[in-house]
Amino acid sequence: MKVNGTVERLKKDQTLYDYLTLKNFDLTKIAVECNGNIVPKADYKNVILKEEDTLEIVRFVGGG
């Protein structure tokens, strides 16, 4: 699986939600695209990640 341009080894049967929480992402501060499509927050637990997927995870930090 490709995440933000880097190839990562994917453990089997993982949802997007599992992946993001395992990597300690704060789910309230990110936007995630899977294969070029935005993933609605409500779908994080329904998306099963596959080897050929490309993820783009944008993390926002405070200040403006």
Next chain:
Amino acid sequence: MNVIINGKEQKTTYQTAFQVRDSIGNPDDIVILNGFQINQDSPLAENDILSIIRKGVMPDEEELESMMMARHTPYVHQRIKKGKVAIAGLGGLGSNIAVMLARIGVGHLFLVDFDIVEPSNLNRQSYYVRHLGMPKTAALKEQLEEINPFITVETRVAKISEENVKELFEGYDVICEAFDKPDAKAMLVNTALEQLPYCKIVSGSGMAGYDSSNLIQTRRPMKQLYVCGDLENEAKVGRGLMAPRVQICAGHQANMILRLLLGQEEV
């Protein structure tokens, strides 16, 4: 030949820019030819855009607009005047971005914020002491009208949430995300990407403190999303927000918005 002089297309028999200046003004008037102020005479060509500006004299309204836009690259002004940009959040990023977009003449700006101006805003946001206590929307609109009276500035005092993103921003070319709080940034970006697939979003993330200017960049992580900032330096206890880096980031966002209005999608 046909030449546009101070915003009006006219036929002229004069062959050079300075001949036109001498015919209508004084030798010390400012001469701007096709976006560049010239100090040496230059021959004129068909469809050249020429502005002759007398210092200290208030021109009429039509002339004023053409003189204000005289430093633009030719024919850029007409395109950005058609642009519609919404700015969500009028703090350090949003207020400064709005000022820049007004200066270049973006034709329609929509300013949204729920807050009032308070003293701790003045270290980086485009407000003055006299604005303290005013809604940011009204304080900013007042400035923009003084900077460029030829654009439309719409305002809304509102807290932006998942429920009103679509209603507020549908029909805009670009949404500028200029919030302070990271969860609000993510909420707007997620909701707009889901519900407004034709809008481009230009967001800011990571501009606190006084780390190197050169860490601040414009990136395009998703097709409809641009993110400006260093992506790391969050505002927190011990690391405040300061005018220089906030304005560098605001400049990145404003320039990306300008590029998008001119059809340039690459960062």
